[in-house]
Every structure is written in structure tokens, then in C-alpha cells.
Amino acid sequence: MLRIADTRTGRLVEIPSVRRHLLSICVHLPDSDAGIGTADLRALLVGDVLARTAELHGLQSRTFLTTPDLPQEQARALDRAMSALGIHPPATAGGSAASDVHVHAHGTAAQDAADGVHIEVGEVDPDAFDPEGTDPLAARLLMLGHAYRTPVVATGTALDEARRRLADWRRLVADWAQEPSRPIPADVLRHAHAVLADDLGVPAVLDTLDTVATRADVPPGAKFETYAFLDRVLGLDLAREVGHQHRPGT
Numbered sequence: 700m701l702r703i704a705d706t707r708t709g710r711l712v713e714i715p716s717v718r719r720h721l722l723s724i725c726v727h728l729p730d731s732d733a734g735i736g737t738a739d740l741r742a743l744l745v746g747d748v749l750a751r752t753a754e755l756h757g758l759q760s761r762t763f764l765t766t767p768d769l770p771q772e773q774a775r776a777l778d779r780a781m782s783a784l785g786i787h788p789p790a791t792a793g794g795s796a797a798s799d800v801h802v803h804a805h806g807t808a809a810q811d812a813a814d815g816v817h818i819e820v821g822e823v824d825p826d827a828f829d830p831e832g833t834d835p836l837a838a839r840l841l842m843l844g845h846a847y848r849t850p851v852v853a854t855g856t857a858l859d860e861a862r863r864r865l866a867d868w869r870r871l872v873a874d875w876a877q878e879p880s881r882p883i884p885a886d887v888l889r890h891a892h893a894v895l896a897d898d899l900g901v902p903a904v905l906d907t908l909d910t911v912a913t914r915a916d917v918p919p920g921a922k923f924e925t926y927a928f929l930d931r932v933l934g935l936d937l938a939r940e941v942g943h944q945h946r947p948g949t
Contacts, residue, residue: 701756703749703800704898706819706848711898714816715758715799722753722760725798725815726789729807730767735777737823737853740784742804744839745820745847745899747786749800751932752895762789763798783835785934821850836935837862843901843933865935868926871912873940875923883925884917891929904929 701722702711715722726746728739743764750760769777781788799815805822823842838853841861845851891907894900911917911925930937 701753701758701896702898703816703818705816706803707817712816720758722750722758722800723798723815724749724760724762724789724800724802726762726764726802726804727807728764728766728804731806734773735766735769735780737825738805738820740780740786741823741842741847741851742802742807742820743781743786743789744784744842745818746789746802747934748843748901748932749802749899750787751934752899755932756892756896762787764789764791766791784839785836785936819848821845821848823851823853825853834862834865837865840865840905840933840935843935844905846902847899868908868912868935868937869940872923872926872937873943875919875926876938876941878919878923880924881918881920883921883928884911887911887917887925888928895932901933904933 701714703714704711724746726742728735728742746762750762753760766777778788797814801815801817803817803819805820807819837858838861841853841857842851844861887907891904894903894907908926908929911922914922917925926937
């Protein structure tokens with residue numbers, strides 16, 4: 700069972716609202732002369748993570764996008780930015796009004812007439828930092844590190860820290876991959892499922908990864924499986940360096 704807090708009421712609502720195995724998500728972007736900004740990409744990221752979480756919980760999902768008519772150049776730029784950030788491309792328009800969840804970019808008013816749960820994603824400051832840099836998934840990690848409702852301040856220092864954290868995790872995963880596979884600890888699996896199901900608690904999942912990395916009671920093979928499994932939601936390509944490292948002395 701997944702629960703999301705509706706921005707309009709503050710109440711947690713079970714999704715999907717009826718007993719079925721398909722979750723419909725609609726991401727709403729504002730009509731702005733400034734074009735697509737990072738706050739808009741963050742809304743698309745939240746929709747992407749929600750869809751991934753649903754699938755982890757045994758649901759199918761489909762995501763729609765409602766956006767103003769964009770010039771061809773801006774539309775291509777949006778496609779490139781989504782690809783760089785690892786966001787699965789949504790379908791456009793049709794079926795959005797009947798969606799289970801409406802994800803609104805900052806500055807997009809919720810539509811009371813539309814059914815479903817409405818959530819507003821926090822702003823990003825500055826709204827024009829470039830996610831297509833050396834490792835755009837570091838920008839993804841930076842945004843995932845904040846609850847989706849809270850603002851994100853994308854300073855150079857914060858991005859550098861996200862790059863370092865991502866590089867450290869990938870190096871660890873590559874090392875652990877050389878050891879025999881072991882099951883994911885049951886307590887870790889239960890906790891990850893619980894925090895994701897409770898209003899999309901992705902920051903707690905990131906903290907869980909840090910904790911698992913330092914636990915002496917978790918063998919390397921289990922640490923690898925934990926990171927690989929949770930990356931299905933995080934979308935950080937944590938196994939990127941697997942196969943590119945060698946055992947010491949070989």
C-alpha cells in the first residue's frame with residue numbers, strides 16, 4: 700500500500716484509490732515565458748520516482764505530462780534534460796484528468812476539479828542550474844536528498860558533495876560486486892519498503908544506504924544486493940563501475 704499526502708488537505712491518501720494494480724500519474728508544468736526550469740524537472744523526477752516506487756510494490760504505472768506548447772528547441776532541451784537525469788519519458792496529455800496522483804511543479808495551481816491526490820513539489824534555487832554537467836545524476840541525487848515538498852538550494856558546494864557521495868557509493872558497489880551474493884537483510888528491506896510507501900520517503904532510503912555501508916553484520920554481497928535493489932527506485936546507476944575495478948594485487 701502506498702500513501703501520499705494531498706497538498707490540499709494535508710491528509711495521507713492511499714493510492715491507487717481503488718483496488719487495482721495500475722497507478723496513473725500526471726505531472727503538471729506551468730505555462731511560463733521563461734521555458735522549462737529546474738523546478739519543472741524536479742516535478743518530473745518526483746513523478747519518475749513515484750512510478751518506480753509503485754513498481755517496486757507490485758503495481759504497474761503510467762505517467763502523463765501536461766505542459767504548455769513548447770518551441771521545438773525547448774521541447775528537445777526538455778527531452779535531453781530528462782534523459783540526462785534518468786527520468787523515464789512520460790506520455791503527453793491524454794487521460795490526465797482521471798489520474799490517481801497529480802504532481803504539480805512549483806508555481807502550478809492544483810486543479811480542484813480533477814480527481815485524485817494533488818501534491819506540490821518544492822522549488823529549486825537557482826531554477827536554472829545545469830543538470831547536464833559532468834555527472835547529471837549527481838543533480839538527481841541532490842534533489843532526491845530532500846523531501847519532495849521542501850525547497851532545494853543547488854549551490855556549487857551541494858552539487859560537489861552529491862558528486863562525491865555518488866562516486867563513493869559506486870566505488871563501494873564495484874568492490875562488493877566481487878564478493879559472493881547474499882540476501883538483502885530483512886530489516887533493511889522492511890524499512891525501505893515502509894519509508895517509500897509513507898509519502899515517498901526517499902531521503903530516508905539514502906540514509907539507509909549510508910547505514911548499510913558501515914554495518915559490520917552485513918556481508919559485502921548483501922550490501923551489493925541492497926544497493927542494486929534500491930537503485931531501482933533511486934535511478935542513480937550505482938553499478939556503473941562494476942567490472943572496471945580489480946582486486947588488490949591482481
